[in-house]
Amino acid sequence: MTSSPRIRTAEKLSGVSYSLRGPLAAQAEQRRAAGQDVLALNLGDPAAHGLPPAREVVRAVRDHLDESCGYSSAAGLPEARDAVAQHYRGKGLHTVRPCDVYLGNGVSELAPLSLHALLDSRDEVLIPAPDYPMWTASVVMAGGRPVHYPCDEASAWYPDPGDVARRVTDRTRAIVVINPNNPTGAVWPREVLDGIADVARRHGLVLLADEIYADFLYEGTRHTPLAQCAPDVPCLTFGGLSKRSRIPGYRMGWTVLTGCRGAGRDYVAALDTVASLRLCPNVPAQRAVAVALSIDDTAALTSAGGQLRLRRDHLCRLLAGLPGVHTVKPHGAFYVFPRITRDRYRLGDDDSMAAHLLHEEGLFIVPGSSLGPVPPGHLRLVTLPPPDVLNEAVTRLGRFLERRRTPGSQKPILRRFADEVPPN
Ligand code: PLP
Helix, strand or coil: CCCCCCCCCCHHHCCCCCHHHCHHHHHHHHHHHCCCCCEECCCCCHHHHCCCCCHHHHHHHHCCCHHHCCCCCCCCCHHHHHHHHHHHHHCCCCCCCHHHEEEECCHHHHHHHHHHCCCCCCCEEEEEECCCCHHHHHHHHCCCEEEEEEEEHHHCCEECHHHHHHCCCCCEEEEEEECCCCCCCCCCCHHHHHHHHHHHHHHCCEEEEECCCCCCECCCCCCCCHHHHCCCCCEEEEEEHHHHCCCHHHCCEEEEEECCCCCCHHHHHHHHHHHHHCCCCCHHHHCCHHHHHHCCCCHHHHCCCCHHHHHHHHHHHHHHCCCCEECCCCCECCEECCEECCCCECCCCHHHHHHHHHHHHCEECEECCECECCCCCEEEEECCCCHHHHHHHHHHHHHHHHHCECCCCCCCCCCCCCCCCCCC
8 A cells, every 4th residue: 555645835834833822832732631730821811811801892792693694894894993993093093094994803814914915025024022923923924034123131122223224124024013012011112113113214114013912001101002103104003802802712803004095005905905815804703893992991900909910010029039030020911021040040942941841840831932033041921810820830930940950059949939929
């Protein structure tokens, strides 16, 4: 019997990975299936950590299922696009009309669409490092070349617009900005955004602003929409209900076009074409948009005494109790990106550190190396779980590090955090 020929896979996929759901996630799944415990702090899914959506949002979908069986128009239902346009006008983007809004099955669908409409083979896109890896992967899948610009841990994880400008070539087409940032939790200030907008303006680039965490801000931190800094530059602002309304499973997001009315007209036509190829976004989930945007319940979670604020503070305090673990406190989103000092611990590279953490301690967190070119020793943890889960996670991380302490390097760190409670 001849064996069937091996199926050759697309070359364009080499180098494409999405670590948050990659091989490590598969190993975590296997452990779970084998009855072993896994403490997962890998995914930014609020619903999975006891932070459910508002009941009205769920009801809006349920009450309209009967009318949601057919396709909608390719960019989405008029009332949902209208609600998104109104939302952004309320944020100071006064020119946004419903026709500037494209709905989609999450930012994860719209980001690749927007890149397919833009890129020819080997065109370059500037992407922050660390990155939310969907962006790097989407650029590669669209035939482009990701070029990362570093965000500096020593400067609160902000990038330097001058450095961004130096990376522009005659193949550069767009700049991605993720603000508030995943994984660092940094909220880039106006002057950094103005600097990046200016690079785009001078070089005729498109701005791709992933602002899905715009509602998650701590301690009065202000978020400036990138489009506000560049009303004259083609800018796509991405957002959605996955985080804001805590319904990632419904798959509903949008991109909003600004600065596209003159030179951006051809691009809008290209976007219309690729958007229509997928027929339409998920219609039941579009029913949630207007109701979800009329509810503003994230401030209650992120302000003093709010669940997200308490959990972020608690995790930062626990991590600060581990010698040699340094964390820049996040001012937005719901991640921390600590660095483990490598002269204190024998750790190997980030991938092996994360794999050993999973196999020795059942703790599943994302290695920094899978979030773009970043200095070694970083890990991404979600701040979403309740305090007792965070206690357990940091206890496991501490136990793991203790076993790798370089001889005579520092005081013992083994400590159980089981009884830690966040101050109210
Ligand atoms: N953009 C960023 C920065 C994210 O962190 C995530 C999910 O974690 C997404 C986009 C994906 O969003 P969606 O659920 O709308 O596809």
